[in-house]
Amino acid sequence: MARIGKPERSLSELYRDDPERADWIVFGRRGALKGTALAAMGAAVGATIPFANRMPTGLVPAALAQGAGERRLFRFEGKEALIDLGQRPLVLETPEHLLDDEITPASKFFVRNNGLPPEPAADPKAWKLRIDGEVNTPLELTVGELESRFPLVTYQLQMECGGNGRGFFVPETRGNQWGNGAISNCQWTGVRLRDLLRAAGVKDSAKHVAPYASDMHLSGDPNRVVISRATPIEKCMEEHTIVAVRMNGEPIPHIHGAPLRLIVPGWPGSLSQKWLTRLWVRDREHDGPGMGGTSYRVPVIPIVPGSRDDGKTFRDIHSMWVRSVLTNIPNGSRFPAGTREIAVRGHAWAGEDSVRAVHVSVDFGATWTAMDVKPPANKYAWQRWSGTVRLPSDGYFEIWYRATDSQGRMQPHAPANWNPQGYGANPISRIAILVG
Ligand SMILES: Nc1nc2c(c(=O)[nH]1)N[C@H]1C(S)=C(S)[C@@H](COP(=O)(O)O)O[C@H]1N2
Ligand SMILES: [Mo]
DSSP: OOEEOOOOOOOOHHHHHHHHHHHHHHHHHHSOOOOOHHHHHHHHHHOOOOOOOOOTTTOOOTTTTTTTOOOOEETTTTSOOOEEETTTTTEEEOOOGOOOSSSSSSSGGOOOOOOOOOOOOSGGGGEEEEEEESSSSSSEEEHHHHHHSSSSSEEEEEEOOTTTTTGOSSSOSSSEEEEEOOOOEEEEEEEEEEHHHHHTTOOTTTOOEEEOOOBBBBBOOSOOOOHHHHHHHHHTTTTOOOOEEEEETOOOOGGGGGOOEEEESBBBBBGOOEEEEEEEEEEOOOOOOSSSSTTTTSSSSOOOOTOOOTTTTTOOOOOOOOOOEEESSTEHHHHHTOOOEEEEEEEEEEBBOEEEEEESSTTSSSSSOEEEEEOOOOOOOOOEEEEEEEEEEEEEEEEEEEEETSSSSOSSSSSOOTTTOOOOOOOEEEEEEEOO
């Protein structure tokens, strides 16, 4: 599929050369867009805009929005070219259009390291997991023992970085500027965490289960913990919370936590500890790196966007927010003149909840069409949506897509509840297309 060529001038160039016109184009501040203004906007996106009369004031066209078409790619061994958000630590985002498989293959699975991965285990079956703290019988199990002593379960589980969508926040927040691609939906096989906790005789005093791993802190100090975020005991006892030994029927790839990884589905990915070595059952809220303050926490009472806050009154993120991806058309695709129907499909998910509906709009949100939404393979699996959009003519269009969760909550028009580390930005998603 052809891509929309680079617009005549990028927005930043336009701002440099002719700030008044750029502002006019982007924000339409001088009144209705018509005549030369509309023509200028059309030139900037590369075509006429048939639904320009429905374009919200202040909207930056998706074809020009920050990052459109100009994100740096990086090819890590065994992976497709993913979006490079950093190499030390390694952070790679999956472009949305690579998320089309029902089960995410390792080659398309995003990467989020906070430190440096450990050396691969020489003998994965001999890798040890220790369970201690608020238990009657501390356990030390090898991966081999774990697999033979406990029932193995297999589920499709979505795993999403807590910061997914962060790049949509205005003003910009600290952290990796993810789009929608910090999400995977793999088939995980492992032992239920609750079976392990019961085998260790978990006490009534257990409140948080804190994981530890063998990755290395960026400072190189072997005594510093990279990340240790705990899961409340209730979620640990939920049947889909597992200690995984296989991903998509294969040994877990090293970069994704081999040979042992915690999977806490529907909650921030930071809980799903890779290279797991220890589970410390605590009688209080855990205080490892990544806990407290503004880390993985959001305001209960909204704060002024861009302001400072120590996060003391914030709450820990549990369930992730409803979100959708469109996976069969890359942003900026060009279709032959005369194209009037386009098949669209993607996935949607909603943390602890399921997805009730997905709607698509090609006229900047003026009208919406309901898509077909399939039930999940199991709880915490993402859901396939698909349908057809109709276009009235050639020109520049945006395909907007918006999921609604089982509690009736929709992706909002703009990210809500701004917070210093940028969690929970799940605005309506969109791609730009050009017909003709
Ligand atoms: N040991 C360890 N586990 C970790 C991390 C890490 O840096 N070290 N990153 C966490 C974060 S923030 C996320 S979003 C997921 C990313 O998993 P992935 O790299 O397999 O995509 O792993 C989590 N588990
Ligand atoms: Mo994350």
